[in-house]
Amino acid sequence: MGAVLAWPQPLAANDAAVGTPAPDAGLEDLLDGRRLWKGGSFPAAPSVHATGHAALDAVLPAGGWPGSALSEILHAAEGVGEIRLAWPALARLSQAGERIVLVAPPHRPFAPAWQSAGIALERLHLVNAESPKDALWAAEQCLRSGSCGAVLCWPQLADDRALRRLQVAAETGQTLALAWRPLQAARNPSPAALRIAIDAAASALRVLKCRGGMAPPQSIPFNAH
Incomplete structure (x- = not known):
């Protein structure tokens, strides 16, 4: 205002x-x-997207995925529910007519599974890239455009500068940015507003970083199926 x-x-x-x-x-x-x-200027409240996992939303300061920021999902191996973690929020966005963009995913999405999760397939877009550098550039452009509801990416060998560019682009475009990265990336700092690690052995999630509050010390139960 x-x-x-x-x-x-x-x-x-x-x-x-x-x-x-x-x-x-x-x-x-x-x-x-x-x-x-x-009167003075009143900053608009930051947007938030509920994750769809009540126990996780309850411990996050904003109550869900930060809507105009980068969030990281860290996992040790594929197939541990890393994509399912984002499906509830993506389903709501797509059903509201928002564009969901996947930039250079490691595997081609299995359309029936995404559809069963409630995601409108006509709102799902896939961007291919010839190199990790091209993928980072494409993700940044999609985020900065402000025409997407969410941008999903899988940064490879991304340094702090590259991740910061994604964070700034998400803020500029007011877009939900989700990045899947290997668990060992948790050893290094990140400009992401939220970092969540999937502990497949314990069927749990660990919040490593959350802007606006302290990361909870306890793990959150997570059913990947």
């Missing part, structure tokens, strides 16, 4: 007796006389 300017109240008949400003009084005189007030 921008600055708000309120007009002074109509003058009463006896205002002249109490020092009514002259018709040519300047703005500063009106402000000093408390006949005019000027």
